Amino acid sequence: MIVCFIGFMGSGKTTVGKLLATELGIDFIDMDAFIEERAKREIRDIFKEEGEDVFRRLETEALKDILLFPTSFVLSTGGGVITRDENIALLKRLKHRIFLKADKAVILKRLEADRTRPLLLGEDKEERIGRLLEERLPKYLEASSYTLDTEGYRVEEIVELCKAYLKSS
């Protein structure tokens, strides 16, 4: 079984994914961490030194390779994985694709002091998040098999809702 989390930066994919993997007794894979380990560099340095296109290529390669793993695992993808149609097509081969939906205010609060997301550095963070969210929402919906609106839920409750979805699907 592969359970894949998609959603915007700061929507809780890694936190929820890790806990769900522990509860299901399967591995957890974080795509960003996988890419950093392979490239032996942090994502912000890849963006800074080689640009977003190179990062996106590494991201697609990582996704392809991860999906070949023979074991069961929970996968947390990067928020921009849906910017490439090729990635959406790869993701759609999976049965369980959970979109963790969070609104702008929550994301802004969580990422206010964050310096690790290159796409949110520099300009007005709120405006940037709003624009990217709007642009990406249809793609998150297209790529997912289930949308979980996380508003007002604690991490443990979100994990329970994910388990209920997995059971029913």
Ligand code: S3P
């Ligand atoms: C990105 C999201 C990040 C990371 C990179 C680009 C994006 O992952 O892949 O900074 O384009 O939204 P998280 O969603 O895990 O923060």
